[in-house]
Amino acid sequence: MARIEIDRSGETFTCEDDTILRAALRAGIGFPYACNSGSCGNCRFTLIEGEVEHGFGKAAGWSERDIRRNRWLGCQAIPRGDCRIKLRLDDQYRPAIRPAKTGALLESVREITHDIREYDLRLDRAMDALAGQYALVDLPGMTQPRAYSMSAIGEGGALWSFQIKLMPGGAGSSVLAGLSHGARLSLDGPFGTAHLRPEAPRDILCVAGGSGLSPMLAICRAAVADPRCGARNITLYYGARGMADLFDTAILPHEADGTPKLRFVPALSESAPEGWTGRRGMLHEVVEADLGADLARHEVYFAGPPAMAEAMERMLYQRGVAPEQMHFDKFL
Numbered sequence: 001m002a003r004i005e006i007d008r009s010g011e012t013f014t015c016e017d018d019t020i021l022r023a024a025l026r027a028g029i030g031f032p033y034a035c036n037s038g039s040c041g042n043c044r045f046t047l048i049e050g051e052v053e054h055g056f057g058k059a060a061g062w063s064e065r066d067i068r069r070n071r072w073l074g075c076q077a078i079p080r081g082d083c084r085i086k087l088r089l090d091d092q093y094r095p096a097i098r099p100a101k102t103g104a105l106l107e108s109v110r111e112i113t114h115d116i117r118e119y120d121l122r123l124d125r126a127m128d129a130l131a132g133q134y135a136l137v138d139l140p141g142m143t144q145p146r147a148y149s150m151s152a153i154g155e156g157g158a159l160w161s162f163q164i165k166l167m168p169g170g171a172g173s174s175v176l177a178g179l180s181h182g183a184r185l186s187l188d189g190p191f192g193t194a195h196l197r198p199e200a201p202r203d204i205l206c207v208a209g210g211s212g213l214s215p216m217l218a219i220c221r222a223a224v225a226d227p228r229c230g231a232r233n234i235t236l237y238y239g240a241r242g243m244a245d246l247f248d249t250a251i252l253p254h255e256a257d258g259t260p261k262l263r264f265v266p267a268l269s270e271s272a273p274e275g276w277t278g279r280r281g282m283l284h285e286v287v288e289a290d291l292g293a294d295l296a297r298h299e300v301y302f303a304g305p306p307a308m309a310e311a312m313e314r315m316l317y318q319r320g321v322a323p324e325q326m327h328f329d330k331f332l
Contacts, residue, residue, distance in 0.1 A: 002079040007048055007086040019055065020045070020085070021074030022099065022188070030094035031087070034330040036075045036136060036191050037147050038062065042330065043074035050083030056144055092193060097128055099189050106183040107159070112247050113240075116211055118151060118163045119176070121185065126157035131196040131222035132215045132301060134329065135160065135189030139175040145188065146172045149215035149303065149329075160187070163214035194327040195219070198228040200299045202325065205291070207312060209239040209283055209304025215329075217251065219301050224253040224261040234262035239283030239308065242271040265290070284311040288319065295319045301327045 001016040004023065015023035021043045024031040033043040038059030047070050054062070054076040062073050074087075104121040112118050121137075129135075129150060136145035152161040166173040179185075196204075196219045204223050208216035220236050223229040240246050246266055254261060267279035267286040279286045283304070291298070300321060302312045309328055316326055 002050075003082045004079065005082075005084045006089065007084055009089055011089065015079050018078070019075055020052070020072075020077045020079060020083075024074070025093075025095050025191070026098050026100070028094060028098055030089045030091045031074055032090050032093050033075060033191075034193075035061075035147060036134075037144065038073055038076050040330045041066075041073065044071050045074055045077075045085045045087040046071050047077075048084045048086055050085075051080040052077040052083060053080060054078075096130060096195075097190055099191055100127060101186065101188045102127060104160070104185050104187050106179055106181055106185060108181065112163055112213070112251070114244050115166050116163055116213070116247070117166060117176070118161055120159055120161050121187065122159055123157070123187075126155070127160075127189070128157045129153050129160070129190035131218040132194050132327070133190035133192040134215065135162075135187045135191065137162075138186045138188075139172055140179075140183075140185075141175060142172065147191070149192070149211075149218070150190070151214040151217045152221060153218070163211055163217070165211035192329045194301060194303070194329045196222050196226075196301070197299060197327070198223065198226045200325075202297055202299045203233040204229065204235070205287075205295070205298040205300045206234075206236045207239075207283060207287055207300070207302040207304070208236065209308040210245075212303030212305070212308075213238060213247070215303045216301060220262055221253040235265065236262055237265045237267065237283060237287050239267050239269060239286070239304065241269055243268070243273055243276075282311065283308055284315045287312070288315050293319070296321050296325075299325055299327070303328060 001014050004015050005012045011029055013027035021031055021033055034040040038056045039061050041061030056076050059076050103124040107122045108120045110118045134147050134149040137148055138145045148162045150160050151163045206216040206219055223234050267283055
């Protein structure tokens, strides 16, 4: 077991069969991160003393410049012994729920769209999570876990559901498509900071593209059920290329009496059938055209393909939305 000391902060934690980032989060430390899979680079640290190795040597978020400066990715760095590291901790990353590992059973699979499936995993032990968070799932034959956002946390944390896009030729997608009911998996979580803030006083805006629907649906479901959000308007925008990419709105949450609680706005970016009266265009442009200056009066959550998320972030900054009102996990 390695002892990790964070230079000048006084924080120390132990790491055994784990990455430095995940061990820190399990210890309740505010170690900055986002994707947890080596792509974003948000979890870089400088190694002052000791030795580490990368679980994924060709991580996209790790550059030759980082190597020259003895900088490593917390989500990939595995210590070979005691280490002293340097980084700037941030309380916004201190986990409200400390992540843990558990086994899980694939209980059921449902079709959401022609290329998105919802997978229900029954955990060996119930674990709580916040709406909008994600887990790392180990898939058979894969050397690195895959990060998937939960669409629901059910049965007191015993059942975690994930909506996952089946990508043609995708390594993880191919494994998922071949799994049968009863398959055994292991997962680690929860992770992520783009979770519902029910205490925030503003109306709630969720924007999703593709499988970004999963965390946005979780946030909408939680907001509808939470009395603290009772007086707030909740709006979900969903961007799709064409009609085949839209989902059955029956999966959207309703109040206990069956009354729709949220406003749902679909937008098609490429092909729309004759007679389509809904929104058309790129999702961030549709949201801006509809809400404009009112955006700053919302708590904004968004998830989707990197290009869509980057366009949303730029547009929200330009519209004067404060950074603390924007919630998204950066996946590249």
